[in-house]
Amino acid sequence: MSAQLNPSDPTQPSQADILAALASGSFRPKQPPQTVTYSELGPEASSSLVSSSSGSKRNAGRVYCFRQGCGSLIILPETGELVETDVPVLPEDPASPFPPTPATPSYWRVPTPFSFENIGYSRPDATTSIPPSSPGMDTAKGKVKWLICAECDLGPVGWSFEGGKESWVAVERVRYAKPVEGGEALVKEVQETQEV
Numbered sequence: 478m479s480a481q482l483n484p485s486d487p488t489q490p491s492q493a494d495i496l497a498a499l500a501s502g503s504f505r506p507k508q509p510p511q512t513v514t515y516s517e518l519g520p521e522a523s524s525s526l527v528s529s530s531s532g533s534k535r536n537a538g539r540v541y542c543f544r545q546g547c548g549s550l551i552i553l554p555e556t557g558e559l560v561e562t563d564v565p566v567l568p569e570d571p572a573s574p575f576p577p578t579p580a581t582p583s584y585w586r587v588p589t590p591f592s593f594e595n596i597g598y599s600r601p602d603a604t605t606s607i608p609p610s611s612p613g614m615d616t617a618k619g620k621v622k623w624l625i626c627a628e629c630d631l632g633p634v635g636w637s638f639e640g641g642k643e644s645w646v647a648v649e650r651v652r653y654a655k656p657v658e659g660g661e662a663l664v665k666e667v668q669e670t671q672e673v
């Protein structure tokens with residue numbers, strides 16, 4: 478005896494439902510994108526993730542939420558500018574899935590909130606102070622706001638400031654489109670474009 482699919486079963490999406498979801502753009506593929514973490518790329522991480530254009534190092538590929546299975550797209554290629562520091566800024570939570578912050582952490586500087594594909598911001602945090610030498614502190618006027626995944630709330634993956642435009646995303650708290658073996662390198666030459 479085998480179970481029969483009941484075409485009128487209300488728990489099963491009908492073909493019409495699926496087509497409607499596809500048409501509205503709300504249909505999400507079951508398989509999240511193939512991604513790797515910063516540390517999985519090893520010592521070559523910065524060369525395989527970064528493209529250099531006119532003196533600034535930018536993310537060569539797409540950047541996603543750290544939570545495997547979430548797959549939320551955070552920034553598109555060439556959006557974040559690599560900032561190399563010796564300032565660990567983000568609070569550590571041993572219960573989080575994030576790896577420990579390295580002694581010399583790097584961040585993607587993202588110019589405006591509109592540069593993100595998907596991101597969430599916390600309320601201004603009056604209780605946490607970040608190191609004075611943190612990127613952005615020199616011009617910050619407001620309190621720190623933490624960046625979290627817009628879809629699953631995982632965070633903080635970075636920070637911004639109340640009233641400020643720029644954001645910084647920790648390179649080790651996001652995932653990267655998997656480099657294709659023998660295929661297109663993630664390091665790509667970028668046409669020099671004049672930014673205004």
Ligand SMILES: [Zn+2]
Nearest residue numbers: 542547626629
């Ligand atoms: Zn997420």
